[in-house]
Structures are given as C-alpha cells and as structure tokens.
Amino acid sequence: NAGVTQTPKFRVLKTGQSMTLLCAQDMNHEYMYWYRQDPGMGLRLIHYSVGEGTTAKGEVPDGYNVSRLNKREFSLRLESAAPSQTSVYFCASLTGGEGAYGYTFGSGTRLTVV
Amino acid sequence: LAKTTQPISMDSYEGQEVNITCSHNNIATNDYITWYQQFPSQGPRFIIQGYKTKVTNEVASLFIPADRKSSTLSLPRVSLSDTAVYYCLVGDISYNFNKFYFGSGTKLNVKP
Numbered sequence: 001n002a003g004v005t006q007t008p009k010f011r012v013l014k015t016g017q018s019m020t021l022l023c024a025q026d027m028n029h030e031y032m033y034w035y036r037q038d039p040g041m042g043l044r045l046i047h048y049s050v051g052e053g054t055t056a057k058g059e060v061p062d063g064y065n066v067s068r069l070n071k072r073e074f075s076l077r078l079e080s081a082a083p084s085q086t087s088v089y090f091c092a093s094l095t096g097g098e099g100a101y102g103y104t105f106g107s108g109t110r111l112t113v114v
Numbered sequence: 115l116a117k118t119t120q121p122i123s124m125d126s127y128e129g130q131e132v133n134i135t136c137s138h139n140n141i142a143t144n145d146y147i148t149w150y151q152q153f154p155s156q157g158p159r160f161i162i163q164g165y166k167t168k169v170t171n172e173v174a175s176l177f178i179p180a181d182r183k184s185s186t187l188s189l190p191r192v193s194l195s196d197t198a199v200y201y202c203l204v205g206d207i208s209y210n211f212n213k214f215y216f217g218s219g220t221k222l223n224v225k226p
Contacts, residue, residue, distance in 0.1 A: 004157075031211050042201070043158070043216040056212065090157045094211060100146050100165075101207035103214075105157025 003027070006091050006106035013081040013113045021076040021109050023091030029104070031094035032074040033058075034066060036087040037108075043090065049074055081113045118202050123221040132189045134220050136202030139183050144206040147178060147185045150216070152199045158216065161200075162187070189222075197224045 004025045013019055025032065030051050035043040045058030049068040063085060065077045078085060091106040119137040126132045138147070146165055150158040162169055164176040164185070175188040189196055199219040 035216075040218075042218045045212070048212055050211065058212070088155070092157065094207065096207035100163060101148065101205070101211075101214075102160050102163065103150070103158065105159065108155065108157055110155070 004091055004093055004104050004106035006089075006109050008109060009107065010110045011112070013078075013111065015082060015113060017081050018077065018079050019081065019111075020078075021089055021091075021111075023074045023076070023106060024072050025074075025091075025093040025104065026072065027093060027095065027104065028071065029093035029095045030071070032068065033092045033094065033103075034064070034074070034076045035090045035092065036060065036085075037090060038087050046076065046089075078111075081111075083113045085111065086113045087111060118204055118215070118217065120200075120202050120217075120220045122218065123223065125223050125225065126192055127225050128193055129191050132192050132196070132222060132224075134187045134189075134200055134202075134222070135184055136187070136204075137184045138202070138204045141182050141204055142206065144208070145182075145204050145210075146206065147176065147182075148203045149174070149176065149187045150201040150203065152201065152219070158201060192222075192224045194224050194226060196222060198222060 007022045033048045034046040044060050047066040049055050055066045067075045089109045092103045148163040149161045152158040162176045169176045177186045201216045201219040
C-alpha cells in the first residue's frame, strides 16, 4: 500500500543512548518532515527536507539530526537521548501544486527515555 | 502564514451533525484550507480541502464564505468513531511548505 512507513513503532531508551528512527515513502514526494507530539499537544516540527540531500531546522531541532538518504527515505537520529525527548514521533511527506497541498503521515514511533 | 483559531473542544451525541469553525482572518489569495483528523496514537489524516464556496466528499463538507476569513467543517450524523482531534490548516504549499502549523486542534468527543 502506498504511504509512509515508520520503524520502529515503539522503543524504550536509557538516558544517553542513541537511536535512529527510519521513515520511507513510496509516493515520490519531495517534501518530508519529522514532527514530535507530546500528550495533549499539537505537532511540533523538528526538521524537514525539500529534496534529496537537503535538510533544514524546524521549530524544535535541538538534540536531533536528520538525513535525507534519497527521495524515499528520511531518518531522525537522537545522539544522546534525554527524558525530555520522550514523545511520539511522526514522519510525514507533502505534495501539492498551485497552492493546494496534502500531507501523508506515518503511524508514529512511541519513544520513552528513562 | 494565516493564523488559525478553532475551539479547543466540542461535545456531541451520536447521530447529530457537528460543525467545527476555524477563523483565519489574514488568509492570503492563494491559500487553501485543509482539515485533518487525528485518532489517538495515529498520525493525522486528510479529510477535506477547499478554496472557496462548498466542497463535499464521502466523509465531510467544507463551507467557505465569500470573504474566506473562516471555514466550517461539517460532519454529518457523527458516530462514536468520529471522536478525534480535528486540525484546520491554511496556506499555500509554494510558500508555506515549512510553516504549516497544526496547533492543538479541536478535540471532538462524541457521546452515545
């Protein structure tokens, strides 16, 4: 099925550990995003990419690094996890033209840092 | 980027029609209005998008007045499964691809 695939779905990390969240889309979209969502809150943009080999900071980039490996894949890395990074992480891709647009989101990665 | 304002929460009963209004007073000429739905533990999913007047699909209707300073998402005959958070986004992909703001949305609670 066409869409955005995220792995893993759940993860528990100890403070200071590192991990990489993977995201892949098969819709040939140029734009890809990483968001985090804390309980009862809206989505906050961490980093985004407007095409292969490009990345840019969003609203809350500190503590995260990203790589746009190719058009399909966009990874998010936590080098040294902190309890404040406990959250649900969503990857999304965006397409559109002439003003119109549409996001497709992955199912999320629930990360707990202890 | 047009700032949007929508109610924090709404309650409804099964079978009722629900209307959620979003205000966007400084909407730009080329901006589109899009609504997303998010269930707990899932990513938001597209419901409907419009530019002006009325748009209808199998899930919802979107009403946009002539001045486009607000929009109303209408969900006909809601069921318990419509309990979710609804987000209103306003923008133009050409200029806002890195600025779309989901905010806290409207939490709709459908009761039996």
